[in-house]
Amino acid sequence: MTDAPVLKNYIDGEWVESNSNEIREVLNPATTEVIAKVPMSTVEETELAIKVANKAFARWRRTIPITRARYFFDLKTVMEERFEELARQVVIENGKTIDEARGEIRRGIENVEVATGIPTLMMGYNAEDVAVDIDEMVIRQPMGVFFTLAPFNFPSMVPLWFLPTAVACGNTFILKPSPIAPVSSMKLFELIDEIGFPPGVINLVHGDVDVANALLDSPGTKGVSFVGSTPIGRKVYERAAAHGKRAQVQAGAKNFLLVMPDADLERTASALMTSCYGCAGERCLAGAVILAMEDIHESLVKILVDKAKMIRVGDGLKEGVHMGPVITAKSKARTIDFIERALKEGANLLLDGREVEIEGNQDGFFVGPTIFDEVTPNMCIAQEEIFGPVMSIVKVKSYEEALDIIHANPFGNAASIFTSSGKWARKFSYEVQAGNIGINIGIAAPVAHFPFSGMKDSFFGDLHGQGQDAIRFFTEDKVVITRWF
Amino acid sequence: MDLGTTGAILSFALELEKEIGDFYSMHHSGMQDTSIKELFETLRKAQMKRERILSRFRRENVTEMILEPIHGFQSEEFKLGISMKGSQEETNPVETAIRIENNSREFFLKASEKTAFLPEVSEEFKRLADRADRHIELLKSIKR
Numbered sequence: 270m271t272d273a274p275v276l277k278n279y280i281d282g283e284w285v286e287s288n289s290n291e292i293r294e295v296l297n298p299a300t301t302e303v304i305a306k307v308p309m310s311t312v313e314e315t316e317l318a319i320k321v322a323n324k325a326f327a328r329w330r331r332t333i334p335i336t337r338a339r340y341f342f343d344l345k346t347v348m349e350e351r352f353e354e355l356a357r358q359v360v361i362e363n364g365k366t367i368d369e370a371r372g373e374i375r376r377g378i379e380n381v382e383v384a385t386g387i388p389t390l391m392m393g394y395n396a397e398d399v400a401v402d403i404d405e406m407v408i409r410q411p412m413g414v415f416f417t418l419a420p421f422n423f424p425s426m427v428p429l430w431f432l433p434t435a436v437a438c439g440n441t442f443i444l445k446p447s448p449i450a451p452v453s454s455m456k457l458f459e460l461i462d463e464i465g466f467p468p469g470v471i472n473l474v475h476g477d478v479d480v481a482n483a484l485l486d487s488p489g490t491k492g493v494s495f496v497g498s499t500p501i502g503r504k505v506y507e508r509a510a511a512h513g514k515r516a517q518v519q520a521g522a523k524n525f526l527l528v529m530p531d532a533d534l535e536r537t538a539s540a541l542m543t544s545c546y547g548c549a550g551e552r553c554l555a556g557a558v559i560l561a562m563e564d565i566h567e568s569l570v571k572i573l574v575d576k577a578k579m580i581r582v583g584d585g586l587k588e589g590v591h592m593g594p595v596i597t598a599k600s601k602a603r604t605i606d607f608i609e610r611a612l613k614e615g616a617n618l619l620l621d622g623r624e625v626e627i628e629g630n631q632d633g634f635f636v637g638p639t640i641f642d643e644v645t646p647n648m649c650i651a652q653e654e655i656f657g658p659v660m661s662i663v664k665v666k667s668y669e670e671a672l673d674i675i676h677a678n679p680f681g682n683a684a685s686i687f688t689s690s691g692k693w694a695r696k697f698s699y700e701v702q703a704g705n706i707g708i709n710i711g712i713a714a715p716v717a718h719f720p721f722s723g724m725k726d727s728f729f730g731d732l733h734g735q736g737q738d739a740i741r742f743f744t745e746d747k748v749v750i751t752r753w754f
Numbered sequence: 755m756d757l758g759t760t761g762a763i764l765s766f767a768l769e770l771e772k773e774i775g776d777f778y779s780m781h782h783s784g785m786q787d788t789s790i791k792e793l794f795e796t797l798r799k800a801q802m803k804r805e806r807i808l809s810r811f812r813r814e815n816v817t818e819m820i821l822e823p824i825h826g827f828q829s830e831e832f833k834l835g836i837s838m839k840g841s842q843e844e845t846n847p848v849e850t851a852i853r854i855e856n857n858s859r860e861f862f863l864k865a866s867e868k869t870a871f872l873p874e875v876s877e878e879f880k881r882l883a884d885r886a887d888r889h890i891e892l893l894k895s896i897k898r
Binding site for chain 2: 349352366367368371374375539542543576579580581588589590591
């Protein structure tokens, strides 16, 4: 073990050391340097956080919405002031490039900005004279303690998909960051502490399965927001349901990008590069399979290979680097395993990212851009989520064939079409069973005031994160029927 | 340094701005000629505004996470290397200011060309190049 600091929990407005004996190392994936140590907090510590969050709820829910919103105006201000510091921290623990990290922080701030509109966003509605001399209204009330189980791939943004809305609605909150990338959350909580949210309103508990299960099993929590893989997401959803909790579970993905013969190939290829290789492919919206119509297949493949060869891989902190490492040695091994399995299954490897060498960062978890052509829909790289920089190209004869391939896959997070035809675009957005649709967009990422959708095995629940869905998720409707004698 | 991404261009632009800001601040405070002093004050304010614009663009306009490698754009070509004291240039700050604004114009023009895939950023670079052009005119007029 190195001298890196052991991260603390944040409970009841105080930084507290965990009593846990299980401490894990947090690595910089570009350098493999140990940047922090994270405790796997105990069930007792988790229960303490739940207890103080419930205690704080009684007062916080009575705090008027405009006052609650003002805390988020303050949070936005300090996040803007520390923007570069926050972005650099994301790079250090996640590995993405500094530009990508800036984008992540911006998207996080946008969620804070939306939460400042809570006085109007959480308004109910009413009607006069629903019967003689009787009026009726719906009010939206906060419910209690919500928690988020966050992933490693957007360690700053994903907590902000949920925290601001939940808390601005009048709930109290517990965050369990990913144990692989918990330091960005610490930075965020330093700002939360600095602003001076009332004690117990926002809490942070580091850990893994034990903490998650304690939060899920406790009668003291009302709902969970989860982002992660489908197998874990399914377990979270089932466990939350078993305890009568609300759950919004955003899970895994395998996103298909259809290129029609009438697409602008040059611009399409740029969008496909961003989609497949941005954040080293570690996005739930990352493009995975290119469905290229046979008329343009050959020309598209040539442009894609040429463009992918130009991508500079390296430490994301260096300005000018286009793609950073994947998150862990295990992720790298998993990605390489996919490449090797695809070779055995007969896919044609056009660009091999396995042996990429990064000067000065030989130990980092780097995988270069990889392209497979002649992929068939039954191959592993067309079926399973890789979460690495691997692009698979499938040649298709018709729109219908492409649609069948998309629908045969169990995931339904995102899908895109590239075309200059409004007819094909409308047909695609109408018919495709995926939650986030891109029309000439490689990463169909909804902004903060729209819900982040998802279907099939990519989402469990009914109300999504962000937008009006989030307001509904974090509040309970109460109907008041009134008659005055 | 290879300015291979939009973020790299904006970061280098901010480095340049810091150097330019230091130059105008120093010469403004020590300047005897009132007309040059006023012009340097104007240019210092313009520089501060430019810095805010660039900083805002870096924070707000790289949100699409566009992976579009940029090639053929090196920072070395645009490094100013202004010596703040003891150099011959110090005796002729107007000449130095013209060189600075010229450098800015060329830099922003190239940045605009290289970021054409991000129209909003590209157009802003073009606007900054146009402003540098106007600054050059002002400096030349005072020199005459």
